[in-house]
Amino acid sequence: xxxxxxxxKLNLINDLWNPRVIAELNGQQVKISKVKxxxxxxxxxxxxxxxxxLKGTLKMMFRDRTVIVNEGEMIMVPKGIEHKPVADEExxxxxxxxxxxxxxxxxxxxxxxxxYDRI
Amino acid sequence: xxxxxxxxKLNLINDLWNPRVIAELNGQQVKISKVKxxxxxxxxxxxxxxxxxLKGTLKMMFRDRTVIVNEGEMIMVPKGIEHKPVADEExxxxxxxxxxxxxxxxxxxxxxxxxYDRI
Numbered sequence: 628x629x630x631x632x633x634x635x636k637l638n639l640i641n642d643l644w645n646p647r648v649i650a651e652l653n654g655q656q657v658k659i660s661k662v663k664x665x666x667x668x669x670x671x672x673x674x675x676x677x678x679x680x681l682k683g684t685l686k687m688m689f690r691d692r693t694v695i696v697n698e699g700e701m702i703m704v705p706k707g708i709e710h711k712p713v714a715d716e717e718x719x720x721x722x723x724x725x726x727x728x729x730x731x732x733x734x735x736x737x738x739x740x741x742x743y744d745r746i
Numbered sequence: 747x748x749x750x751x752x753x754x755k756l757n758l759i760n761d762l763w764n765p766r767v768i769a770e771l772n773g774q775q776v777k778i779s780k781v782k783x784x785x786x787x788x789x790x791x792x793x794x795x796x797x798x799x800l801k802g803t804l805k806m807m808f809r810d811r812t813v814i815v816n817e818g819e820m821i822m823v824p825k826g827i828e829h830k831p832v833a834d835e836e837x838x839x840x841x842x843x844x845x846x847x848x849x850x851x852x853x854x855x856x857x858x859x860x861x862y863d864r865i
Contacts, residue, residue: 628808628827630819633798650822652794653844655774657820675771679752689747700749701776703769708747723842725772 633659633681637719639746644738646722646730647746658722658743666712669732676704676724683718687711752778752800756838758865763857765841765849766865777841777862785831788851795823795843802837806830 636649637659644666646658662685678685679701687694687702688711696702704710731739755768756778763785765777781804797804798820806813806821807830815821823829850858 628806628813628821628823630813630815630821632816632819634818650796650820652796652822652824652842653774655772655842657796657842677769677771677776687747694747694749696749697751699753700751701769702747702749703771704747705771723771723774723776 633721636746637661637681643717644730645740646743648743649746651726654726655723656726656728656743658724659720660722661717661719662712663714663717667731667734667736667738668709668711669734670709671704671706671724671728671732673706674725674728675706676722676728678702678704678712679721679723681719681721683714683716685718685720686713686715688713752840755865756780756800762836763849764859765862767862768865770845773845774842775845775847775862777843778839779841780836780838781831781833782836783833786850786853786855786857787828787830788853789828790823790825790843790847790851792825793844793847794825795847796841797821797823797831798840798842800838800840802833802835804837804839805832805834807832 646660648656650657685696765779769776804815
């Protein structure tokens, strides 16, 4: 058991839309990611997903509305709900979700990462 | 789906060692709590527990060592490991753990809270 410094882990990341795992517990993973620009529309059939915004402002688009999520805020996206994260400026975020969650759901795109490194 | 401001939720809390639920997903809960002083020794037989320190410095005591967890850091305590959180000054923290996790484990004390309010 040791303390994990979240900013130190973020400083190891030099790319976008490529989540890294920083902790695992109860079949869930804690991931961190830097993002900028538009992601792809997708959903997760069986997994709820929590986004905690550590820096910047995320626009979480849903089919019927967009929710602004500022630094220090979080949003839970329930399973089966289509969403598209958009960041006009770079956003740093933390994610809580089940171990097998694919970040683009069943949508395949050039942004799809197959394996999430542990850092 | 809406943005949840973590500090706004913390500002609703006026007591210590009394976690509140601010989100639920995948059978897990996100809780926040303000703590100060010494908690009780306990473990969780079946639940791993994640502590994210939002303000202050938590001392997480284990039977063989103490880990200092500063603001912006987190620590995962695996199931079955006895631990005792201690805060010399007030600490604000976020917890991520399964829905049925009791904060004092099987240890009953005057600090034991039976139900965790959703705020």
